[in-house]
Every structure is written in structure tokens, then in C-alpha cells.
Amino acid sequence: MVGRDADADGTDAADTALSGSDATLVESLLEGSHRALARVISRIEDRTPGYRAIVSALHDHTGSADVIGITGSPGAGKSTLVDKLALALRDRGDTVGVVAVDPASPYTGGAVLGDRIRMASTVGDMDVFFRSMSARGRLGGLSMATADAVTALDAFGKDTILIETVGAGQSEIDVVRTADTVAVLVQPGAGDDVQTLKAGILEIGDVFVVNKFDRAGAERTRAELEEMVHRRDEHTGTSHPAGHHGPRAARATGPTDDGYGATDPTDDGHRADDGVDEGPSPWTPSVVGTVAETGEGVDRLLEVFDAHATALRDSGELAAARRRRHAAAIRALVRAEVGALANDALAERGGIDALAARVRRGETDPYTVAAEVVDPIERCLERAAEGEPSGSSGSDAEPSGDRSSEKD
Amino acid sequence: MSVDANERPVRCLVAKVGLDGHDRGAHVIARAFRDAGFEVVYSGLHRAPEEVVQAAVQEDVDVLGISILSGAHNTLVPKVMDGLEAYGALEDTLVIVGGIVPDDDEEALKAAGVAEVFGPGTPMAETVDFVRANLPERA
Numbered sequence: 202m203v204g205r206d207a208d209a210d211g212t213d214a215a216d217t218a219l220s221g222s223d224a225t226l227v228e229s230l231l232e233g234s235h236r237a238l239a240r241v242i243s244r245i246e247d248r249t250p251g252y253r254a255i256v257s258a259l260h261d262h263t264g265s266a267d268v269i270g271i272t273g274s275p276g277a278g279k280s281t282l283v284d285k286l287a288l289a290l291r292d293r294g295d296t297v298g299v300v301a302v303d304p305a306s307p308y309t310g311g312a313v314l315g316d317r318i319r320m321a322s323t324v325g326d327m328d329v330f331f332r333s334m335s336a337r338g339r340l341g342g343l344s345m346a347t348a349d350a351v352t353a354l355d356a357f358g359k360d361t362i363l364i365e366t367v368g369a370g371q372s373e374i375d376v377v378r379t380a381d382t383v384a385v386l387v388q389p390g391a392g393d394d395v396q397t398l399k400a401g402i403l404e405i406g407d408v409f410v411v412n413k414f415d416r417a418g419a420e421r422t423r424a425e426l427e428e429m430v431h432r433r434d435e436h437t438g439t440s441h442p443a444g445h446h447g448p449r450a451a452r453a454t455g456p457t458d459d460g461y462g463a464t465d466p467t468d469d470g471h472r473a474d475d476g477v478d479e480g481p482s483p484w485t486p487s488v489v490g491t492v493a494e495t496g497e498g499v500d501r502l503l504e505v506f507d508a509h510a511t512a513l514r515d516s517g518e519l520a521a522a523r524r525r526r527h528a529a530a531i532r533a534l535v536r537a538e539v540g541a542l543a544n545d546a547l548a549e550r551g552g553i554d555a556l557a558a559r560v561r562r563g564e565t566d567p568y569t570v571a572a573e574v575v576d577p578i579e580r581c582l583e584r585a586a587e588g589e590p591s592g593s594s595g596s597d598a599e600p601s602g603d604r605s606s607e608k609d
Numbered sequence: 610m611s612v613d614a615n616e617r618p619v620r621c622l623v624a625k626v627g628l629d630g631h632d633r634g635a636h637v638i639a640r641a642f643r644d645a646g647f648e649v650v651y652s653g654l655h656r657a658p659e660e661v662v663q664a665a666v667q668e669d670v671d672v673l674g675i676s677i678l679s680g681a682h683n684t685l686v687p688k689v690m691d692g693l694e695a696y697g698a699l700e701d702t703l704v705i706v707g708g709i710v711p712d713d714d715e716e717a718l719k720a721a722g723v724a725e726v727f728g729p730g731t732p733m734a735e736t737v738d739f740v741r742a743n744l745p746e747r748a
């Protein structure tokens with residue numbers, strides 16, 4: 202624990218101060234060096250010493266990018282859609298950053314990151330910065346790394362940042378939740394897919410995309426999605442006076458009608474469970490049809506993204522979304538730090554394997570071991586709280602200081 | 610600070626350059642690298658040298674493996690090397706070439722900065738070991 206004390210005080214030099222070479226790196230990134238941007242993202246991914254100071258330094262330069270998360274089951278066409286979205290964004294003069302997350306092998310840690318193969322439309326265009334990221338089997342840390350990579354791309358000056366990830370499991374959901382706008386991709390005839398969406402993803406989608414819309418069953422899938430969005434409305438909707446075709450719904454939907462059109466089942470109680478909602482959310486989740494392969498419907502999808510961004514800004518929901526992102530960052534940082542402390546404590550007690558062996562021999566039980574590990578940490582917290590009575594809730598205060606420059 | 614105690618995995622780009630549609634070798638090496646615990650970005654087929662450079666720079670890879678069976682290595686590989694140099698990425702990227710390269714050409718490629726050339730029948734373990742032993746130092 203001794204070695205950790207400096208960290209616990211938040212005075213670890215490597216953590217808070219930007220070293221000379223890192224300051225140069227940050228400067229190069231801000232000046233537009235692709236290599237520096239790539240290197241910063243590597244530092245973030247690898248969690249090498251000093252990366253926090255880098256992210257902190259970059260934080261002052263962020264806030265201008267629209268961040269869009271794209272998720273969906275494997276084979277739904279996420280990468281192809283991201284490719285076409287990047288092209289459409291470039292066509293209107295926006296610069297683009299992409300973070301594509303792929304799973305890693307739980308056995309070797311190795312990974313084949315294949316999302317880049319689909320980036321065919323914008324190859325050779327350095328104003329599209331595409332970065333593949335492996336999940337690397339880290340718990341919770343993935344959303345942290347993704348959010349920090351988005352910070353780097355934002356500070357670099359990218360206008361729009363796309364985060365692409367397979368929509369399976371909590372960590373992926375956490376990843377896309379760091380975005381301002383979340384698009385959930387579904388393919389036609391995926392009746393069971395739509396069913397699986399119920400478990401979490403339905404709640405986080407701002408836009409639902411039925412990709413491969415030229416295939417049989419597309420209309421039906423869209424109808425099913427719309428119905429589910431309605432039902433989500435019925436389940437959670439208590440605070441909204443507006444009906445399904447109320448003025449707010451009409452305003453927020455933007456582009457409408459025709460086969461590929463966005464529709465307007467009324468959203469409600471959207472992420473209101475955070476307790477940071479700033480009044481009623483004006484956004485109505487849209488269901489949009491696309492054929493990513495040909496680019497059909499992609500322009501309309503962009504319009505819907507824009508409409509959502511506008512709705513977020515007009516309603517003050519953007520501030521809430523950004524606050525949620527920062528809250529998630531603080532939470533993840535604190536968890537990771539406390540987890541690391543606990544790991545150190547475990548190692549000091551002979552390591553998890555030895556402790557497990559003791560439990561197996563009947564010498565102790567998991568609860569006792571856990572208490573032994575956690576009690577000293579708890580006592581430290583109590584002592585710290587006594588030492589500085591004005592200090593807010595102990596551990597939470599420290600890492601948030603890291604990101605004190607955050608702004609909504 | 611040890612938020613994540615994992616050792617940094619080797620990042621590599623396996624790239625196919627030019628008009629060469631034979632990618633079995635690239636697939637096999639990508640799998641071997643993955644199974645060795647590397648993070649492998651695969652470029653896909655028919656990439657221009659500048660696309661390979663773009664990918665290598667953006668992905669910040671330690672290793673660039675160029676698979677080339679078309680015989681155009683003398684034209685394409687130096688273009689990749691020049692591109693890496695233009696981005697300041699040449700000195701800390703290990704560039705290896707796999708495919709069918711005559712001995713004379715091999716010398717020329719090495720002079721251009723390619724670390725090693727692996728011909729047909731090279732055992733996977735040999736390539737993996739070479740990469741591990743020759744990883745560039747990171748600043």
C-alpha cells in the first residue's frame with residue numbers, strides 16, 4: 202500500500218503534470234499532426250504513465266465535435282454504414298474521426314481488427330482518421346479508453362466522430378453511451394434480433410436504422426421497431442403531455458415520409474433515470490431505412506443525426522448528455538483506481554490464487570477475505586475524511602479533479 | 610499508474626498492396642499474429658501504397674507486414690517506405706515483407722529499410738519470433 206500512497210493523494214507527478222515530451226506531443230496533436238494523434242490514442246489505449254495528463258491537457262480543446270455511436274449485431278452492416286457516413290460527411294466538408302471497437306480473444310488477448318476493410322470510400326483521405334481498437338478484455342476500461350480517444354479526436358478538430366461497436370453486452374452499451382447520438386442498426390427479418398434489442402439497447406437508441414432496406418421483410422422490421430419504440434413510450438412515459446403527433450414530435454423528427462423516411466413514435470423519459478434530466482426531452486427516436494452497400498438513405502440518416510443534434514442543443518439535453526459522459530468517465534476512473542488498489546491489496550495477501558486455495562481448504566471464506574482486503578482501504582478513506590472535513594465524498598473528489606476543466 | 614496491468618500488445622498491420630488478389634498468405638499470417646496475442650489490423654485487398662501508409666500511421670502500428678505476390682515489390686514497397694518517412698513513422702515501424710521475392714530484390718528492399726523478407730514455407734513461429742525480437746523501441 203505504501204507505493205500507492207502518492208497516488209491516493211492525487212499528487213503523483215506522472216499523473217498530474219505534463220512531462221516535457223508529452224507536452225510536445227500534445228502541441229503537435231493540436232497543430233494537426235496525424236502521427237501525434239495516433240500516438241496519443243496509443244498512449245490512451247495502453248494506459249502508459251502520463252496519459253492522464255495528456256487527456257487532461259486535451260480536454261480544454263474539446264466540445265466542438267458531434268459524437269455519434271453506432272451499434273448493432275454482427276453482420277448488420279455497421280462498418281459499411283460507417284464508411285458511407287464518412288463519405289457523406291466529407292462531401293459536405295466535415296472532417297471525420299472513427300473509433301471502431303472489435304472484440305479480443307479471451308485466451309491470447311490477440312485480435313483481428315477488420316472494420317478497416319470496409320473503409321473503401323474514403324481511403325487516402327487523411328481527413329478521415331480511422332482507428333481500430335481492441336476490447337482487450339478490460340472490464341469497464343473500454344468505455345474509458347473510447348471516451349478518451351474521442352477526446353483526442355475532438356481536440357484534434359474533427360467535426361464529427363463516429364464510434365462503432367458490436368452491440369452485445371454491457372461494455373459495448375457503455376461505449377456507445379458516451380456518444381451524443383446513438384444509432385442502433387438492425388437488419389431485415391431479424392425478428393429475434395429485434396427481440397434481443399429489448400435487453401438494454403432499445404432504451405439507448407436515439408435513431409434506429411433498418412439496414413439492407415432493399416431486402417425482404419424490411420418494412421416489417423421497421424414496423425416492429427416502431428411498435429417497440431411505442432411500447433417503450435408506454436412503459437416509461439409518464440411526464441410528457443404531448444401525444445404521438447404532438448408539435449414537439451413533429452419538430453424533432455425532421456425528415457419524414459417516403460419509404461426510407463423517419464417516423465415519429467414519441468420518445469419519453471429518455472434516459473431520465475440519471476436524475477440529471479433538464480426537463481422534457483424533445484427527441485423522438487426515429488426509424489430510418491438504409492442500404493449501406495449503395496449508400497441509399499445515408500443522406501437522410503445524416504439529416505436525422507443533425508436533427509437530433511439540434512434537438513439536443515435546443516433543449517439543453519446536450520448539456521445533460523455531456524454531463525452524463527463526464528459522470529461515466531469519473532465513475533470509470535474511480536472504479537478502475539479502486540480496483541487497482543484492491544488488486545494490490547490482494548497481491549500483498551499472497552495473490553488471488555493462494556487466497557482461493559485457502560477458501561477451498563476450508564480455512565476461510567470469500568466474504569472474510571474480501572473484508573480483509575477492503576477494510577484497510579475503507580479505513581484510509583475514513584481517515585482522509587476526518588483529515589479534511591471540507592472534502593467531499595472522499596475518493597470521488599480526487600479523480601474528478603483530473604478533469605476539472607470539464608465543461609458542458 | 611497501473612489502471613490496467615496488461616502488457617501492451619503488439620499492434621500490427623497486415624497489408625496487401627497493388628493488383629494482387631491472393632490473400633491466403635495474409636490471412637494465415639494475420640491469424641498466426643492474432644494467436645500470438647498481437648492486435649492485427651487487416652487492410653483488405655488491392656490497397657495503394659498511400660492507403661497502406663495512411664492505415665499504418667493512423668493505427669500507430671509497431672509492425673507493418675506487407676504481403677506481395679505480384680512481383681511488383683520493387684515499385685510498391687519503396688513507395689510505402691517513403692510514405693512512412695514523410696509522416697515520421699519509418700524509424701519506429703518494423704516493416705517486413707512476405708511473398709515471392711528474388712534474392713537480388715531482397716537486398717534492395719532491405720537497403721530501403723525493410724527489416725526482413727519471408728518467402729514461401731517460412732514457419733509461422735519464425736515470423737512471430739522475428740517480430741518479437743525486433744520490435745522497435747517506443748519513444
